[in-house]
Amino acid sequence: xxxFLQALANPAVPFxxxxxxxxxxxxxxxGVLGSLVTVRRIAGLAGAISHTxxxxxxLALFLASRGAPKWVSPMLGALVFAIFAAFLISLVxxxxxxxxxxxxxxxxxxxxxxxxxxLAKTPGYADPMSYLFGNILLVTKQxxxxxxxxxxxxxxxxxxxxRHIEAASFxxxxxxxxxxxxxxxxxxxxxxxxxxxxxxxxxxGIVMVIAMLTLPAGTxxxxxxxxxxxxVNATLLSLVFSVSGLxxxxxxxxxxxxxxxxxxxxxxxxxxxxxxxxxRRLAKS
Amino acid sequence: xxxxxxxxxxxxxxxxARLPHPAENVAIWCQDMAFRYREAEVFDSVSFHVHRGEFxxxxxxxxxxxxxxxxxxxGLLEPTRGQVLVFGAPPRGRIESIGYVPQHTGFDAAFPIxxxxxxxxxxxxxxxxxxxHQKQQDVEWALRQAEVCDLRERPFSALSGGQxxxxxxxxxxxxxxxxxxxxxxxxxxxxESEKKFYDVxxxxxxxxxxxxxxxxxxxxxxxxxxxxxxxxDTDHPHSVHRHAIEQALNVPDDxxxxxxxxxxxxxxxxxxxxxxGKE
Numbered sequence: 001x002x003x004f005l006q007a008l009a010n011p012a013v014p015f016x017x018x019x020x021x022x023x024x025x026x027x028x029x030x031g032v033l034g035s036l037v038t039v040r041r042i043a044g045l046a047g048a049i050s051h052t053x054x055x056x057x058x059l060a061l062f063l064a065s066r067g068a069p070k071w072v073s074p075m076l077g078a079l080v081f082a083i084f085a086a087f088l089i090s091l092v093x094x095x096x097x098x099x100x101x102x103x104x105x106x107x108x109x110x111x112x113x114x115x116x117x118x119l120a121k122t123p124g125y126a127d128p129m130s131y132l133f134g135n136i137l138l139v140t141k142q143x144x145x146x147x148x149x150x151x152x153x154x155x156x157x158x159x160x161x162x163r164h165i166e167a168a169s170f171x172x173x174x175x176x177x178x179x180x181x182x183x184x185x186x187x188x189x190x191x192x193x194x195x196x197x198x199x200x201x202x203x204x205g206i207v208m209v210i211a212m213l214t215l216p217a218g219t220x221x222x223x224x225x226x227x228x229x230x231x232v233n234a235t236l237l238s239l240v241f242s243v244s245g246l247x248x249x250x251x252x253x254x255x256x257x258x259x260x261x262x263x264x265x266x267x268x269x270x271x272x273x274x275x276x277x278x279x280r281r282l283a284k285s
Numbered sequence: 286x287x288x289x290x291x292x293x294x295x296x297x298x299x300x301x302a303r304l305p306h307p308a309e310n311v312a313i314w315c316q317d318m319a320f321r322y323r324e325a326e327v328f329d330s331v332s333f334h335v336h337r338g339e340f341x342x343x344x345x346x347x348x349x350x351x352x353x354x355x356x357x358x359x360g361l362l363e364p365t366r367g368q369v370l371v372f373g374a375p376p377r378g379r380i381e382s383i384g385y386v387p388q389h390t391g392f393d394a395a396f397p398i399x400x401x402x403x404x405x406x407x408x409x410x411x412x413x414x415x416x417x418h419q420k421q422q423d424v425e426w427a428l429r430q431a432e433v434c435d436l437r438e439r440p441f442s443a444l445s446g447g448q449x450x451x452x453x454x455x456x457x458x459x460x461x462x463x464x465x466x467x468x469x470x471x472x473x474x475x476x477e478s479e480k481k482f483y484d485v486x487x488x489x490x491x492x493x494x495x496x497x498x499x500x501x502x503x504x505x506x507x508x509x510x511x512x513x514x515x516x517x518d519t520d521h522p523h524s525v526h527r528h529a530i531e532q533a534l535n536v537p538d539d540x541x542x543x544x545x546x547x548x549x550x551x552x553x554x555x556x557x558x559x560x561x562g563k564e
Contacts, residue, residue: 039396163415167406170396173387174456177359179380179411224397225440 004250015137019256022139022203023242025147026212029196031235032154034217035227036189040169045093045190047210048104049085050197052111054131054206056081058118065122075202081111082194090190094183134205136246136256146199154192158231161185166227208257212238215264222271241267308373312337312464312494313358315525318367320357327353329523330367333513333556337372337463340490342505343498344548345515351498352388354515354525355468358496359385371464380410384462384493386453386470394442400452401437404428407459423459431455431485447478454485465489467497483508483543504533507544511559517550527554 007016037046060077064070085107092103116128158165167175168185176182193213200209220233245260252259313335320328327350335341345351356362357369360376360383371379384407404427408420428434431451436444444452450470457465471479483506486495490508499505505512512530516522529552533545 039393041393160414161412163405163409164412166398166402167409170398170403170406171387171392173361174385174406175409176361177380177383177385178407178409178460179377180409181412221395221397226397226399226402230397 004247018139019136027238028151030212030238032231034213035230035234037213038217043214044104048108050206050209051108052081052085053078054115055111058115062118062122078198082198086190086194132207133257139203205257211261215268219268219271310337314370318364320364331525340495340508341511342509343513344502349516382463384457384465386457386467388468398441404455407456427455427459464494504545507546512548
């Protein structure tokens with residue numbers, strides 16, 4: 001812990017401080033968007049979007065290596081693929097509800113394979129592992145600004161439209177009879193999730209994005225009384241997991257992303273097991 | 286759901302039908318209405334009307350189209366032909382006059398929400414913000430009406446089936462609707478819960494127009510003044526007919542949640558059978 005605090009205060013290693021600020025900004029997105037992903041049961045959808053992103057990154061890197069202009073960046077490739085995936089899935093889920101899971105899994109697999117193929121054909125370029133697990137210590141100042149901007153947008157939307165989002169998530173049909181534009185709410189939610197995934201995966205990696213969108217919110221769901229409480233609790237949990245994972249990874253010299261995921265997963269499994277046992281005891285008595 | 290957004294516009298363009306009474310006295314006006322899902326025809330030339338303050342039971346077998354008809358009335362679906370008007374306007378323009386209690390069988394038990402918050406949902410209208418003070422008063426009133434005041438702080442998922450249905454009625458009532466539409470609210474309910482449920486409806490009768498779909502097509506609650514049957518006529522399976530009711534003898538009070546009347550599916554009434562003495 002002392003070593004981490006010293007590194008935090010040391011101006012020669014700004015990346016430690018950036019990683020900490022990044023964790024705080026990301027925790028808010030993980031908590032709020034994760035709660036919505038969890039209650040709406042669209043974790044598979046978020047997983048597909050995040051894995052499709054690898055295809056976009058691979059394509060951008062491949063094109064760049066073949067002399068494409070400078071603006072063809074991995075971030076842009078990721079964004080284009082994420083929004084395309086979100087659009088395709090929403091189209092299928094709105095028009096033909098029964099085949100949604102097939103499309104989700106197809107996108108998941110095809111997007112990822114595209115990424116692997118493009119990366120293999122990009123001369124001198126890294127292995128896909130670095131994109132799957134990321135490196136939280138590589139977060140840049142620009143990443144932090146973008147993340148902060150998205151935090152503000154999400155906060156404004158959720159505060160202003162909380163009741164509408166809650167109603168559309170709980171009972172879409174009833175919300176529609178009250179004039180809530182449920183399709184728009186769904187599309188905006190998917191779009192925000194797609195953008196968040198792109199920003200977050202640049203430094204925490206694809207696997208960790210999907211883990212952090214589900215594990216803290218899933219854990220918070222076990223003891224929260226309403227959606228707002230779930231959002232707050234999930235944000236706090238994400239914060240605790242990210243910071244303690246960061247400290248532990250520093251201390252034991254382990255990859256930060258994987259440690260944070262393992263920590264969140266362990267707590268989620270402990271809560272789930274506790275719930276099962278509590279349920280059994282209740283049923284017996 | 287995207288078709289809902291367009292429905293208002295198109296239906297408004299078609300309105301201007303001649304109503305038999307002043308628009309504000311006709312709760313539901315369905316004229317030469319047809320509806321089909323992509324692969325199946327559900328309704329063809331359906332015409333009927335419901336007066337303000339009437340208590341109407343809607344019967345029909347599973348799959349006959351009861352839920353579809355209710356969705357057309359609350360504006361979740363749009364007729365392929367003809368029109369459905371609620372108090373003289375398309376349902377999308379009457380959001381605040383309609384209270385809807387959906388079947389809601391696919392409810393997510395893990396959703397963290399308290400009874401009070403479920404009821405508050407009924408106060409929404411489009412994307413406009415809800416005034417807190419007014420909402421609190423309405424929620425109080427609706428909880429009392431549906432006899433669920435003592436459950437307000439409880440998680441919705443912790444309630445029994447009967448309690449949940451009454452909470453959903455409170456949610457539909459919170460906006461003081463003039464028309465209450467209920468989709469098989471007492472399905473799978475025990476007799477005691479059913480009785481409690483009909484007691485709530487009995488108190489609303491007269492002030493609020495009630496349209497209730499029921500799973501039993503031979504007997505309906507004695508609260509009903511009118512019975513509409515969906516798809517009962519084998520020659521015209523895609524139609525809605527008004528059938529006569531008569532006093533039911535030798536039926537115990539405790540199996541249908543209160544007094545019931547027998548539906549005479551063999552006696553069809555003309556659509557204007559309800560109009561006598563009404564403006």
